[in-house]
Amino acid sequence: MSLEKFDNEIYALTSAELKRQTDHLEMIASENFTLPEVIEALGSVLTNKYAEGYPGKRYYGGCEFVDEIEQIAIDRCKALFGCEYANVQPNSGSQANQGVYGALLNRGDKILGMDLSHGGHLTHGAKVSSSGKMYESFFYGVELDGRINYDRVADIANIVKPKMIVCGASAYARQIDFAKFREIADSVGAYLFADVAHIAGLVVAGEHNNPFPHCDVVSSTTHKTLRGPRGGIIMTNNEEIAKKINSSIFPGIQGGPLMNVIAAKAVGFKFNLSDEWKVYAKQVKANAKTLAEVLIKRGFELVSGGTDNHLVLLNLSDKPYSGKDADIALGQAGITVNKNTVPGEKRSPFVTSGVRIGSPALTARGMGEAEFEIIANRIADVLDDINNASLQAKIKEELKALAHNFIIYDKAMY
Ligand SMILES: *Cc1c(COP(=O)(O)O)cnc(C)c1O
Numbered sequence: 001m002s003l004e005k006f007d008n009e010i011y012a013l014t015s016a017e018l019k020r021q022t023d024h025l026e027m028i029a030s031e032n033f034t035l036p037e038v039i040e041a042l043g044s045v046l047t048n049k050y051a052e053g054y055p056g057k058r059y060y061g062g063c064e065f066v067d068e069i070e071q072i073a074i075d076r077c078k079a080l081f082g083c084e085y086a087n088v089q090p091n092s093g094s095q096a097n098q099g100v101y102g103a104l105l106n107r108g109d110k111i112l113g114m115d116l117s118h119g120g121h122l123t124h125g126a127k128v129s130s131s132g133k134m135y136e137s138f139f140y141g142v143e144l145d146g147r148i149n150y151d152r153v154a155d156i157a158n159i160v161k162p163k164m165i166v167c168g169a170s171a172y173a174r175q176i177d178f179a180k181f182r183e184i185a186d187s188v189g190a191y192l193f194a195d196v197a198h199i200a201g202l203v204v205a206g207e208h209n210n211p212f213p214h215c216d217v218v219s220s221t222t223h224k225t226l227r228g229p230r231g232g233i234i235m236t237n238n239e240e241i242a243k244k245i246n247s248s249i250f251p252g253i254q255g256g257p258l259m260n261v262i263a264a265k266a267v268g269f270k271f272n273l274s275d276e277w278k279v280y281a282k283q284v285k286a287n288a289k290t291l292a293e294v295l296i297k298r299g300f301e302l303v304s305g306g307t308d309n310h311l312v313l314l315n316l317s318d319k320p321y322s323g324k325d326a327d328i329a330l331g332q333a334g335i336t337v338n339k340n341t342v343p344g345e346k347r348s349p350f351v352t353s354g355v356r357i358g359s360p361a362l363t364a365r366g367m368g369e370a371e372f373e374i375i376a377n378r379i380a381d382v383l384d385d386i387n388n389a390s391l392q393a394k395i396k397e398e399l400k401a402l403a404h405n406f407i408i409y410d411k412a413m414y
Contacts, residue, residue: 029358090232146304168195201225205281228268
């Protein structure tokens with residue numbers, strides 16, 4: 001029996017999604033295309049196995065093979081980040097962060113993170129997230145130039161006296177200076193926690209500062225720039241912290257680990273450890289840089305004036321249209337992006353004055369600077385004539401043809 005025969009409803013929708021991913025240009029900065037080999041591991045019989053606990057210390061029998069799989073994932077993760085301990089069980093980036101807080105904080109402790117509207121993540125203390133409900137959260141942000149001012153962060157830390165400083169972002173186009181954050185954390189006796197969910201793929205290729213040895217604990221997703229399966233990881237060099245993190249994840253907030261996902265993480269890490277990975281990560285940055293240069297040449301303003309990583313933030317504050325309008329218009333032209341707030345935002349968070357555009361997914365399809373130059377020009381064409389539906393339709397056809405020159409998934413996979 002195949003999925004196609006057993007449940008054609010889900011099969012048809014999965015196929016439609018594959019077609020959507022193939023036809024459109026995916027430029028959401030947090031998305032990527034994982035390897036077919038990772039998808040194979042995700043779809044394996046490992047999903048059947050209960051393995052509560054950790055390798056060699058399980059609550060169930062029959063764990064001899066999943067023990068080896070998880071140990072390989074742990075060892076590869078440690079090798080990638082150059083650290084001593086890794087937990088590869090978090091089901092997502094958010095659960096990884098919840099695990100870190102649970103390990104090192106008590107209810108009501110103060111945390112200092114980056115403001116969501118300045119590029120931070122929900123789990124860095126936003127009031128709607130458990131991180132903002134369980135802990136007393138305070139925020140730093142970016143200056144009007146779009147950059148973190150480390151002296152300002154130090155001043156805020158000095159007033160707040162947080163137990164933990166969280167660094168890392170979801171919408172920040174510049175390098176994060178972990179050494180500076182370490183100095184600030186030391187000056188107030190705080191733990192330093194880096195969440196590298198967005199930049200991990202660059203970090204492990206040496207294309208971004210490494211949070212080690214500066215940070216006490218580091219978390220990441222595995223599905224963004226790392227191009228692995230959807231999931232989370234936590235790393236540290238401190239044995240005491242490592243023990244606390246293990247019990248904070250299981251039995252603290254999770255039950256049986258998703259062994260199929262852990263195997264898929266191991267497969268992804270193998271790719272991340274290869275020489276080919278370094279080529280990919282360099283290209284991600286080169287493509288984002290091309291995108292930035294063309295958009296600036298076409299008269300657009302970028303938050304922080306450019307990019308050091310995998311994304312650009314278009315600042316549309318001076319335009320008659322909003323981030324939401326731009327998001328919709330680009331979507332109609334076959335380019336998937338997301339609206340985003342900008343420093344000094346004057347529109348509501350549902351409308352915004354910015355758009356976040358990332359290079360990782362199209363780079364995974366094999367596109368280089370030549371393609372990014374074309375795409376950046378089409379983005380500018382759409383925005384310069386934002387109400388022109390027939391132009392959007394024409395560009396959509398052109399970009400679909402471009403996209404079809406860069407296929408990664410075989411239709412036979414589904
Ligand atoms: C995406 C992201 C997360 C959350 O990851 P999920 O897997 O969606 O829970 C956490 N932190 C940062 C900085 C992120 O960008």
